[in-house]
Amino acid sequence: MANYQTPRGTQDILPSQSRKWLQIETLIRSVCDVYGYEEIRTPMFEDTKVFKRENDSSDMVNKEMYTFSVHGEDSMTLRPEGTAGIIRSFVQHKMYGNADLPVKLYYMGEMFRYERPQKGRYRQFNQFGIENIGVKSPMIDAEIIALGYSIVKGLGLQSVKVLINTLGDEQSRSTYREVLKDHFKDHLPELCEDCKRRYEINPLRLLDCKVDHDLECMKTAPSLEQSLNEESKEYFRQVLGALDALEIPYEIDARLVRGLDYYTHTVFEVVSTHPESGTQATVFGGGRYDNLVEYFGGPQMSGVGFGMGLERLLILAEAEQVPLEERPALDAYVMALGNVGSKPLELATEIRAAGYRCEFNAVPRSLKAQFKSVDRFRTKVAVIVGETELQQGMVNIKDIKNQTQITVPFEQVIDTLDRILGGEE
RNA sequence: GCGGUUGUGGUGAAGUUGGUCAACACUCUGGAUUGUGGCUCCAGCAUUCGCGAGUUCGAGUCUCGUCAAUCGCCCCA
Numbered sequence: 001m002a003n004y005q006t007p008r009g010t011q012d013i014l015p016s017q018s019r020k021w022l023q024i025e026t027l028i029r030s031v032c033d034v035y036g037y038e039e040i041r042t043p044m045f046e047d048t049k050v051f052k053r054e055n056d057s058s059d060m061v062n063k064e065m066y067t068f069s070v071h072g073e074d075s076m077t078l079r080p081e082g083t084a085g086i087i088r089s090f091v092q093h094k095m096y097g098n099a100d101l102p103v104k105l106y107y108m109g110e111m112f113r114y115e116r117p118q119k120g121r122y123r124q125f126n127q128f129g130i131e132n133i134g135v136k137s138p139m140i141d142a143e144i145i146a147l148g149y150s151i152v153k154g155l156g157l158q159s160v161k162v163l164i165n166t167l168g169d170e171q172s173r174s175t176y177r178e179v180l181k182d183h184f185k186d187h188l189p190e191l192c193e194d195c196k197r198r199y200e201i202n203p204l205r206l207l208d209c210k211v212d213h214d215l216e217c218m219k220t221a222p223s224l225e226q227s228l229n230e231e232s233k234e235y236f237r238q239v240l241g242a243l244d245a246l247e248i249p250y251e252i253d254a255r256l257v258r259g260l261d262y263y264t265h266t267v268f269e270v271v272s273t274h275p276e277s278g279t280q281a282t283v284f285g286g287g288r289y290d291n292l293v294e295y296f297g298g299p300q301m302s303g304v305g306f307g308m309g310l311e312r313l314l315i316l317a318e319a320e321q322v323p324l325e326e327r328p329a330l331d332a333y334v335m336a337l338g339n340v341g342s343k344p345l346e347l348a349t350e351i352r353a354a355g356y357r358c359e360f361n362a363v364p365r366s367l368k369a370q371f372k373s374v375d376r377f378r379t380k381v382a383v384i385v386g387e388t389e390l391q392q393g394m395v396n397i398k399d400i401k402n403q404t405q406i407t408v409p410f411e412q413v414i415d416t417l418d419r420i421l422g423g424e425e
Numbered sequence: 426g427c428g429g430u431u432g433u434g435g436u437g438a439a440g441u442u443g444g445u446c447a448a449c450a451c452u453c454u455g456g457a458u459u460g461u462g463g464c465u466c467c468a469g470c471a472u473u474c475g476c477g478a479g480u481u482c483g484a485g486u487c488u489c490g491u492c493a494a495u496c497g498c499c500c501c502a
Contacts, residue, residue: 005475008493064500081502111502116426119495120502127502258501269502282502309502337460369454371462386460398461405461 009115009123020314020324025108027154028128035147037106037130042085044110048075050084053295064113078112082129082307083292090133091298101134119315120280126310129286133293133303138235141266141288141304142242148270148284148306149248155313156322157272160283162248164240164268165256167204167224168232170290173264176227177203183221204257223254232265239266263287266304272316283316284308330377331421334360335370338387347383347395347413354414356421374400381420383413
């Protein structure tokens with residue numbers, strides 16, 4: 001028969017892992033809360049046009065999407081990233097009319113990309129991200145980097161660094177595009193196949209090619225900086241100044257241009273330098289977008305945001321031995337000796353109602369086996385229901401740590417637990 | 426989309442030039458000890474080696490296909 005298993009590039013998150021997920025998610029939500037970002041939940045799929053924008057040349061948009069159409073309706077696509085859906089929602093609900101700009105949103109959830117899976121790269125993956133829309137300020141660019149940075153640091157990750165660059169405003173950017181094309185025009189034959197393709201669709205990406213890295217024409221390529229207008233330079237200076245003031249270490253990486261071509265001004269990427277992260281080193285990355293809101297039909301309004309891959313965060317947390325939560329110890333385990341009917345379940349229910357984590361023995365088992373369960377659950381108190389005591393309305397309560405045992409009437413079980421468990425905290 | 430490596434029980438894994446019983450360790454289950462465990466001792470736990478074909482008298486071991494994981498390229502969170 002068929003062997004059922006998770007589809008390629010997807011994974012089951014089992015309880016031992018989901019505890020860690022919950023821990024990370026909780027940390028993220030608390031940081032967002034402090035920074036005044038509120039959660040937005042948009043659909044898992046959108047009209048394909050939301051993700052496939054005109055003039056967008058990235059491969060992600062071109063071929064890595066899960067696109068489908070059912071019952072002859074419009075083409076839909078499983079979201080490959082968070083920003084597009086949020087901007088769509090921002091415009092649809094006219095959030096630009098909000099009295100308090102910027103609008104500060106965060107999202108967390110599954111994203112889908114048809115790619116070849118690798119460590120830290122899956123077809124269904126979880127991403128957390130924020131978008132700050134409506135106010136264009138270098139202070140906000142720095143603020144969101146600080147937010148992301150504090151999550152990474154809050155998790156205890158050490159080996160990360162912030163890479164940052166600026167693409168300048170629309171004008172600077174297109175000026176540079178032409179300057180670059182001009183420069184490489186005579187060197188086209190030397191370039192690799194990918195670069196020839198990039199030359200046409202997105203010359204900016206020529207700069208971070210790994211194959212042609214050492215070519216002479218790469219080294220002599222004009223830098224983006226020369227094409228920046230004064231306004232763009234000043235903007236970037238202020239972003240860096242703010243990062244300095246916040247004592248966030250960064251590295252300016254002139255090659256950093258990022259994949260999505262809606263970015264303007266600041267782009268950044270926080271990468272891990274830990275060997276475990278392999279080639280999938282980016283922990284979070286993003287940048288400012290001046291024209292996206294307008295593209296979706298809103299007013300001319302700038303925004304800035306980033307996306308963070310949670311699987312990677314988890315991999316890094318484990319690689320750096322960050323202590324993640326274990327299953328909490330059990331407060332009480334109700335053991336059954338002989339024929340005691342439903343009494344263990346009754347007691348367990350009562351104990352649970354009192355707010356204690358409690359398990360009970362449901363099938364006839366030897367005392368030894370039951371004590372093994374007690375040990376495995378790291379139980380604090382064993383409640384032992386025996387036939388003899390049951391007839392007298394009594395039950396044994398054993399403090400596992402101190403190895404002391406007393407016999408009390410049913411009515412005093414909770415009081416006794418309160419005393420034992422309350423005393424140790 | 427391209428190239429490399431790997432795939433044996435719940436877990437970690439041995440498996441020699443293809444030749445009966447698929448080692449060992451941990452976990453788990455039961456017993457010694459039907460009502461008080463964590464030590465010890467004993468016993469049990471893979472009709473089967475990712476899946477499917479093929480070669481062979483015989484395949485975990487060879488071939489092909491397929492699925493998956495992983496590393497690198499591409500791309501990117």
